[in-house]
Amino acid sequence: MTYCVAMTLEAGMLFASDSRTNAGVDQVSRFSKMRSFVRDGDRVIVMLSSGNLSITQNAINTLEQRARAGDNALSLWNATSMFDVARLLGDALREVKTRDGPYLMQNNIDSSANFLVGGQIRGEPPRLFNVYSEGNFIEATAETCYFQSGETKYGKPVIDRMVTRHSTLVDAIKCTMVSFDSTMRSNISVGLPIDLLLYHTDALSIGMQRRIEETDPYYQMVHGQWGEGLRRVFAQLPGPDWA
Amino acid sequence: MTYCVAMTLEAGMLFASDSRTNAGVDQVSRFSKMRSFVRDGDRVIVMLSSGNLSITQNAINTLEQRARAGDNALSLWNATSMFDVARLLGDALREVKTRDGPYLMQNNIDSSANFLVGGQIRGEPPRLFNVYSEGNFIEATAETCYFQSGETKYGKPVIDRMVTRHSTLVDAIKCTMVSFDSTMRSNISVGLPIDLLLYHTDALSIGMQRRIEETDPYYQMVHGQWGEGLRRVFAQLPGPDWA
Numbered sequence A, B: 001m002t003y004c005v006a007m008t009l010e011a012g013m014l015f016a017s018d019s020r021t022n023a024g025v026d027q028v029s030r031f032s033k034m035r036s037f038v039r040d041g042d043r044v045i046v047m048l049s050s051g052n053l054s055i056t057q058n059a060i061n062t063l064e065q066r067a068r069a070g071d072n073a074l075s076l077w078n079a080t081s082m083f084d085v086a087r088l089l090g091d092a093l094r095e096v097k098t099r100d101g102p103y104l105m106q107n108n109i110d111s112s113a114n115f116l117v118g119g120q121i122r123g124e125p126p127r128l129f130n131v132y133s134e135g136n137f138i139e140a141t142a143e144t145c146y147f148q149s150g151e152t153k154y155g156k157p158v159i160d161r162m163v164t165r166h167s168t169l170v171d172a173i174k175c176t177m178v179s180f181d182s183t184m185r186s187n188i189s190v191g192l193p194i195d196l197l198l199y200h201t202d203a204l205s206i207g208m209q210r211r212i213e214e215t216d217p218y219y220q221m222v223h224g225q226w227g228e229g230l231r232r233v234f235a236q237l238p239g240p241d242w243a
Helices: A053-069 A082-106 A156-162 A169-186 A217-236 B053-069 B082-106 B156-162 B169-186 B217-236
Strands: A003-008 A012-017 A020-022 A028-030 A034-039 A043-051 A113-121 A127-131 A137-139 A146-150 A194-200 A208-212 B003-008 B012-017 B020-022 B028-030 B034-039 B043-051 B113-121 B127-131 B137-139 B146-150 B194-200 B208-212
Touching: A003 A043, A003 A113, A003 A127, A003 A169, A012 A043, A012 A113, A012 A169, A034 A053, A034 A194, A043 A053, A043 A082, A043 A146, A043 A194, A053 A082, A053 A113, A082 A113, A082 A127, A082 A137, A113 A146, A127 A146, A146 A156, A156 A169, A156 B169, A156 B217, A169 A194, A169 A217, A169 B156, A169 B217, A217 B156, A217 B169, A217 B217, B003 B043, B003 B113, B003 B127, B003 B169, B012 B043, B012 B113, B012 B169, B034 B053, B034 B194, B043 B053, B043 B082, B043 B146, B043 B194, B053 B082, B053 B113, B082 B113, B082 B127, B082 B137, B113 B146, B127 B146, B146 B156, B156 B169, B169 B194, B169 B217
Parallel strands: none
Antiparallel strands: A003 A012, A003 A146, A012 A194, A020 A028, A034 A043, A043 A113, A113 A127, A127 A137, A194 A208, B003 B012, B003 B146, B012 B194, B020 B028, B034 B043, B043 B113, B113 B127, B127 B137, B194 B208
16 A cells, blocks of 8 residues: 655645555565656656556656657656646556556456646646546645545545645644554554655745654654644543433 | 444443435435344344445344244344354345345445444343454454444544543543544545444443434534644644754
């Protein structure tokens, strides 16, 4: 499984993904699910992937190889909008699924995969898209300023409660740590390290990128204080007078 | 959708279920998902159902009709163990699915359904079972003292954090209210009222039964105080020094 979150706020964007992949519980490994394409002053594009790893890797490799070819075809490096980037990614996903999907299906292997892709290209505001397994996609708006993918449910309530478009990036980080903590507590197929990337609006370069390992003091602090805080709030809730 | 929780603690048992059923978002109605079979001093049996409503209702009606027949066949009223009750329920579920399932499948209608069934029969300690859609079942143990069914994920983390076998029934009620609140916040196909039933170990009669409506002051208090408490704990979490 996987857990990815991407947020687009007034202050900037946050991208986070776990690093655990598994094919059954007896085959677990570490793969980063975050890829960024950056040309300082011109564009920052970040992709978070979930689903079948061979499908998502191949889709990105396809895009990257074409972008490197440097011909006049639309690519990650010459697209003038994030909308075009989302289309390119959806097309690449469809291409790989068309090629590999039928072979996977012969062995009942799920070829579904999806991407959160966001960033900013000079001349546009920051934009965030959720590219579904079928290659179609939706864009985040002021009302819904974040997307998740993979194991989304355990970590959703805290984001719904704490994050709006006006939140600071520091609050977004705090909330993301709690959201990952809740998810990893309930689903062992989501695991550390977490790849975290911050982007400040109009910076056109990466604000901060960090890999959060088990031993990370900030993650451990959030894990401990959040759990203690919840227990305190719970203890303070009165019981019903009818019980 | 549905959300049901049943817990078996040293102090007793708690059963809770929501009351919303839907066939698509444009056909929503209210049906209680809790059924109890009680003979004071002899047995308390409580069933919570989720999944296809025609399947779960028919399974219970089948059981009830047979129990009323009063012949010597094994029934809800003469079973000497909760294990036998779980088997009866699993058999009834299989019977209804065998009869109706193929017709539902012709229209791609999901016939899956499951039950949480627990209680106490004189001569045995309280026992709790999770009867799967295939009619097989598992029993709760000291390590895993609760089961959920339906929309389980949003409301699971708080139970995992707050409830153990040694918890009081008052804490179990508090936790159940928070668990339903989190679930209903994230999934509109789960809705009030909540049917709640408490059973005190060895009482062999129902301890308390209550229907919690939107206007219930205790539910509203939990909803408000839990949300405020979480925001307070979140606000007190320090930000990372590396951001």
